[in-house]
Amino acid sequence: MIKKEAENVVPVFYAADENYLPFLGVALASLKANASKERIYRIHVLTSGKLHENAKKIKEMQTENIRVSFHDVSERIEEIINVLHCRDYYTPAIFYRLFIPDLFPQYDKAIYLDCDTVLCADIAQLYDIDIKENLIGAVADQAVADVVAFREYTKNALGISAEKYFNSGVITLNLKKLREMNFFQAFFSVLSSYAFIVAPDQDCLNLICKNKVHYYSKAWNAMPIGGKRIKPKLVHYNLSLKPWHYDDVLYEEYFWEYAKQTPFLETIEKKKSAFTPEMAERDRVGGERLIALAQAEADSEHNYLATVQRNGQNNKKGVGRYGFITDFSRSLGGDKANFGI
Secondary structure (H helix, E strand, O other), rough: OOOOOOEEEEEEOOOEOHHHHHHHHHHHHHHHHHHOOEEEEEEEEEEEEOOOHHHHHHOOOOOOOEEEEEEEEEEHHHHHHHHOOOOOOOOOHHHHHHHHHHOOOOOOOOOEEEEOOOEOOOOOHHHHOOOOOOEEEEEEEHHHHOHHHHHHHHHHOOOOOOOOOEEEEHHHHHHHHHOOOOOHHHHHHHHOOOOOOOHHHHHHHHOOOOOEEOOHHHHHOOOOOOOOOOOOOEOOOOOOOOOOOOOOOOOOHHHHHOOOOOOHHHHHHHHHHHOOHHHHHHHHHHHHHHHHHHHHHHHHHOOHHHHHHHHHHHHOOOOOOOEEEOOOOOOOOOOOOOOOO
């Protein structure tokens, strides 16, 4: 029998490798600074490969009510590595969250945060919001709303309006519901059906959870985009807008405030000093390329939406309970789900 955690436990997941652990350290410092003494915080770090000194430093940041554990998901990633589509600086780490429902049956609900986030409020406040029967709780993606090509991409290539397309870097997972609908196989099937080149994991999550999302206020995923400042509860230094690379990033004061509370400040400062104009140019070119990719997919007659629509017409397969066209009659152990592509 699975032993469930106590009601006052707040499970929070991150995904990181050894090189990104200094930034996880900043995220953890911000969580600690805003945590309630009345709650217990279980921090689970999903990773792969060997961890060294940085992981030891992270463990040293634990407190009596904030405990950190590392979980190697290398073997699980190997099961799906042949269908992972990683663009530019993305690594397989963006897919680690797929395994949370199955690997952690003691939880019916959990928070997942990207490591390039800092908290300005108690994460328990987000965890305690009732997302009812929805599969996920999230914030509409500000980066999508601010760029025409991205808005056209989500609408024309995915069939999701920009107002409903959420950012997957700050999410609440209804693990109980996700297990009931066999989330891993659903994700694997959608990922296997099409080479998503704009935001692979995020696009798949949006497709699977379409119409089953509880939307939070922007304060829970404030991004340094567009120059509009709000009072954040959580800041997400999304895309290339990293304060450890650039000066004058919106909300950078929060990052440096918490970086000073970690054993990684010197390491992070060295990383910033080592960031060159050539690296900045790669960021600029990469950003332009991403926008161009999104526009090309939006305009393509062979994008995901057009493909699954043709598949539905040709094979007379219906749209499933969770909003996407699929056939789960084949198991992961055999052929991939048939999308007629």
